Amino acid sequence: MDTPRKVEHQQTDRGYVPVYATGVVEQPWASYSQSDHEVWDTLFKRQRELLPGRACREFLAGVERFGLGNGGIPKFEDVTRVLRQATGWELVAVEGLLPDEVFFDHLAHRRFPVSWWIRKPEQLDYLSEPDLFHDLFGHVPLLLNPVFADYMQAYGRGGMKAFAIGPEALMNLTRLYWYTVEFGLIHTAEGMRIYGAGIVSSKGESIYCLDSPSPNRIGFGLERVMSTRYRIDTYQQTYFVIDSFEQLFEATRPDFTPIYAKLRERPAHAAGDVLDxxxxxxxxxRVGWAANADT
Ligand code: PHE
Known part of the structure; x- marks a missing residue:
């Protein structure tokens, strides 16, 4: 776990004070190569064809509204212009994963960090860290949805609180992010749909999560999710299913402090467990599940 890093000093009205590093850079748009733009176009086209009937309508509507398929890597400032007007969010370009407390601070202020660099052509199907395609295509369309936009900000605020409480609380909260924001499914009138960013940005998992008989699909429960371990190196063994973004927002509204205290006393569930x-x-x-332990 990273400790708070007070690495910059800034002159403020109250004097010269240390501030948390924000990790923000400028998107070096002019320096993307032809190949970088082609990677975006290829990935975009692939997911755009695959996702109708798989991703939830709010996600698909967001993709269209941003014009993410206009050719080449989008300029973050163009995306921000639309986003700011719709829900008050903005994009900030970053080098990659941020320390937890810095990430939370961005979300709490309705800033979504997006890696400025994109994967190489030989990494279309898998890469182990989030790149521009995952962050922008996966996460940003749903930020146009007012309820989801509020959930993400509430998550950032909750993250600051969990960070102050301690590493176990933070782990509980990280599981919530994993099983909702990254790998969530939503049960709609039209059928089971994807809203998780880790799924919609992956061709393989967009198919697997809905079509494969291997994984569990289990109704969302707050404590259930916060006490379930997960895997970062394979497709998920369990997907948690919400009925609506309102349900998710309401379920996460209560103060988590007593929940963290309660969960500390109990062992976590394995990623693939099905419980009474x-x-x-x-x-x-369970066909094809890795035998080794989850995170
Ligand atoms: N209600 C949570 C808390 O008190 C904050 C939170 C909201 C966390 C939404 C995640 C998502 O900590």
Whole structure:
């Protein structure tokens, strides 16, 4: 776990004070190569064809509204112009993953950090850190949805609080992010749909999460999710399903402090466990699951 890094000093009205590094850079748009733009176009086209009928309508509407498929890597300032007007969010370019407390601070102020660099052509299907395609295509379309936009800000504020409480609280909260923002499914009138950014930005998992008989699909429960470990190196063994973004927002509204205290006393569940009391949409047949432990 990173400790708070007070690395910059800034002159303020109250004097010369240390501030948290924000990690923000300027998007070096002019320096993208032809190949970088082609990687964006290829990935975009692939997901744009795959996702109708798979991703939720709010996500698909967001993709269209931003004009993310106009050719080449979007300029963050163009995306921000639309976003700011719709829900007050803005994009900030960053080098990559940020220390937790810096990331939370951005979200709490409705700034979404997006890696400025894009993967190489030989990494179209998998890469182990978030790049521009994952961050922008995966996360930003739903920031146009007012309820989801508020959820993300509430998450940032909750993150600052969990950070102050301690590493176990932070782990509980990180699991919530993983199983909602990154790998969430939503049960709609039209059927099961994807809203998680880690899924919509992956061709393989966009298919697997809905079509494969291997994983569990289980109704979202706050404590259930916060006490379930996850895997970062394979497709998920369990997807948690919400009924609506309102449900997610309301379920996460209460003060988590007593929940963190309670969960500390209990062992976590394995990623693939199905528990008594789960609302099971599908029970996975576990075929192909890695035998080693999850995170
Ligand atoms: N209600 C949470 C808390 O008190 C904050 C939160 C909101 C966390 C939404 C995640 C998502 O800590």
């Amino acid at each position: 009391g789960d609302r099971v949409f599908t029970r996975g047949d």
